[in-house]
Amino acid sequence: MGKKQVAPPRALPPMPSLKDEIPLSRSKKKKSKSNNVPDDLLQNAGFNTSENKDPLSPERRKKKKKRLSIDAETSLTQHNPALPVVQNGKDTDNQAAEEGTTRKPRRRTKKTRSVGQEFPNELGVEDEDIIPDGHTKIPEQNPAFLASSLTSQPVGKFFVEKNRRFQAADRSEIIKTTEQTDVFLDVKPTWTSMDVSLTAHHIFRMVGLFCCGFLAGYAVWNIVVVYVLAGSQLTNLPNLLQTYKILAYPSQCFLYFLLVLSTITAFDRIDLERTADALRGLLKLDPAALASFFYFVALILALSQQMTSDRINFYTPPTENGSLWQANTEEQILQPWIVINLVVALLVGLAWLFLSCRPDIDHTEEAMFIPEGEDYPDMEKGTKIQG
Amino acid sequence: MLQPGNYSLVLSLQFLLLLFDLFVNSFSELLRDPPVNQLVLFILQDVGILFAAIVLFLMLFNTFVFQAGLVSLLCQRFQVTVILCAVYIALSISLHVWLMNLRWTGANRFVWSDGLLALFVLQRFVAVLYFYYYKRTALSMGDSRFYHDSLWLRKEFARVRG
Numbered sequence: 398m399g400k401k402q403v404a405p406p407r408a409l410p411p412m413p414s415l416k417d418e419i420p421l422s423r424s425k426k427k428k429s430k431s432n433n434v435p436d437d438l439l440q441n442a443g444f445n446t447s448e449n450k451d452p453l454s455p456e457r458r459k460k461k462k463k464r465l466s467i468d469a470e471t472s473l474t475q476h477n478p479a480l481p482v483v484q485n486g487k488d489t490d491n492q493a494a495e496e497g498t499t500r501k502p503r504r505r506t507k508k509t510r511s512v513g514q515e516f517p518n519e520l521g522v523e524d525e526d527i528i529p530d531g532h533t534k535i536p537e538q539n540p541a542f543l544a545s546s547l548t549s550q551p552v553g554k555f556f557v558e559k560n561r562r563f564q565a566a567d568r569s570e571i572i573k574t575t576e577q578t579d580v581f582l583d584v585k586p587t588w589t590s591m592d593v594s595l596t597a598h599h600i601f602r603m604v605g606l607f608c609c610g611f612l613a614g615y616a617v618w619n620i621v622v623v624y625v626l627a628g629s630q631l632t633n634l635p636n637l638l639q640t641y642k643i644l645a646y647p648s649q650c651f652l653y654f655l656l657v658l659s660t661i662t663a664f665d666r667i668d669l670e671r672t673a674d675a676l677r678g679l680l681k682l683d684p685a686a687l688a689s690f691f692y693f694v695a696l697i698l699a700l701s702q703q704m705t706s707d708r709i710n711f712y713t714p715p716t717e718n719g720s721l722w723q724a725n726t727e728e729q730i731l732q733p734w735i736v737i738n739l740v741v742a743l744l745v746g747l748a749w750l751f752l753s754c755r756p757d758i759d760h761t762e763e764a765m766f767i768p769e770g771e772d773y774p775d776m777e778k779g780t781k782i783q784g
Numbered sequence: 785m786l787q788p789g790n791y792s793l794v795l796s797l798q799f800l801l802l803l804f805d806l807f808v809n810s811f812s813e814l815l816r817d818p819p820v821n822q823l824v825l826f827i828l829q830d831v832g833i834l835f836a837a838i839v840l841f842l843m844l845f846n847t848f849v850f851q852a853g854l855v856s857l858l859c860q861r862f863q864v865t866v867i868l869c870a871v872y873i874a875l876s877i878s879l880h881v882w883l884m885n886l887r888w889t890g891a892n893r894f895v896w897s898d899g900l901l902a903l904f905v906l907q908r909f910v911a912v913l914y915f916y917y918y919k920r921t922a923l924s925m926g927d928s929r930f931y932h933d934s935l936w937l938r939k940e941f942a943r944v945r946g
Contacts, residue, residue, distance in 0.1 A: 591928050654811070657809075
């Protein structure tokens with residue numbers, strides 16, 4: 398105890414060195430908030446005791462460490478100003494004696510946790526001096542309004558809550574900021590579910606148009622092959638059956654596949670859900686409505702030939718046992734099949750022509766993807782029609 | 785609010801189901817030997833139709849209109865699709881049962897009769913209508929107006945209550 402009295406009085410470190418130390422201790426705290434700082438403090442304490450000529454007893458050292466660790470737990474920043482005292486190290490009990498007086502402002506600084514407030518408070522800086530710091534933070538948050546914040550205008554100040562603190566702000570700046578946030582709020586996401594729907598619709602329309610053309614070409618090719626194989630005036634029907642029996646069923650299946658896609662595309666063009674409008678379009682000889690009708694008829698006709706196609710698929714000469722084909726019945730069975738195939742080819746060809754000459758007609762798109770703001774006119778119409 | 789990413793995923797699933805259905809409808813006749821191939825395809829097709837219907841209903845339940853309690857409005861709007869789903873699955877199961885019953889003992893034989901052909905044509909034709917209406921409904925579900933309050937909805941609600 399006697400040695401403590403000999404110790405020189407506490408000397409405050411020079412200001413520039415303190416300012417230099419502040420960011421360092423701050424960055425250390427950020428890097429390792431929980432573990433490193435108490436260790437640093439303990440190390441500092443150890444450094445002091447080793448440098449200090451006055452050796453402490455183990456009990457006192459423990460007490461000191463305990464005190465330091467408790468202080469480090471309660472407030473990390475409050476030790477930084479005290480560091481020079483510890484580094485001086487000659488007056489350890491002075492610190493304890495001053496604890497009662499210094500604890501109160503320390504607690505206040507613990508709540509705020511701001512460098513700008515902690516140190517100036519201890520250095521006797523007024524609270525009003527902090528306001529410019531608040532002003533400097535605003536351009537960081539809104540750099541776009543740096544120029545506007547620099548111009549001072551003789552208007553009343555607002556106190557706006559930012560980062561759990563009330564900060565003074567300019568009226569014009571606040572107005573501009575709110576306008577800016579309104580603009581940000583008005584900005585809608587660029588990709589909506591409606592766009593997804595519209596894109597899918599466009600892709601399907603493109604695929605469908607391709608299918609229509611492909612189907613027309615395929616049907617024409619099919620009927621040409623049939624007529625070539627059948628010979629002039631259908632005199633060579635056994636040859637047709639022998640050659641075409643491998644192709645008959647796959648061709649029928651493929652025809653159905655293409656017909657389905659084309660029919661759906663044509664229905665999309667006239668918006669079949671609005672049946673009344675579709676029928677009106679058919680009466681007005683609307684190309685899309687006509688194409689839909691042709692595809693519909695072609696589909697029914699093609700489907701009706703499924704049994705005949707399967708019969709051709711199982712063709713064996715009538716002379717063989719178990720043959721489905723009886724002698725001299727080939728023409729009876731095949732002639733309607735060929736005619737129907739010809740009609741189907743004509744229908745799908747015409748439908749493709751109608752759809753291709755007006756590719757811009759798409760009533761479904763007009764009905765489904767109208768711009769927002771209108772008050773569900775399509776739904777009201779749709780319910781009326783369906784009701 | 786419906787997220788575009790989620791909607792894209794659901795729409796892709798619905799289109800995949802429709803595509804598989806179309807594939808089975810078109811080419812199952814070519815894959816009839818051995819009969820078990822066709823049986824598996826038919827089972828998958830029927831399950832796919834059921835699954836597509838479930839996805840559609842889940843999409844309907846997700847709308848603000850449904851959550852506001854205006855179920856009748858949704859039913860009115862999409863009644864054709866719902867009816868077609870039911871009819872199509874009934875026709876498909878009937879045709880599949882009939883065809884498998886005839887072909888189970890021997891796939892490579894001529895099994896067609898007038899009744900079977902009529903059912904076949906009906907099922908394939910209803911399939912086209914089902915594809916069209918289902919696709920249109922799936923695309924309609926992307927309409928953002930179904931997912932928030934609007935003047936139209938309030939009018940309908942007032943009409944229902946009044």
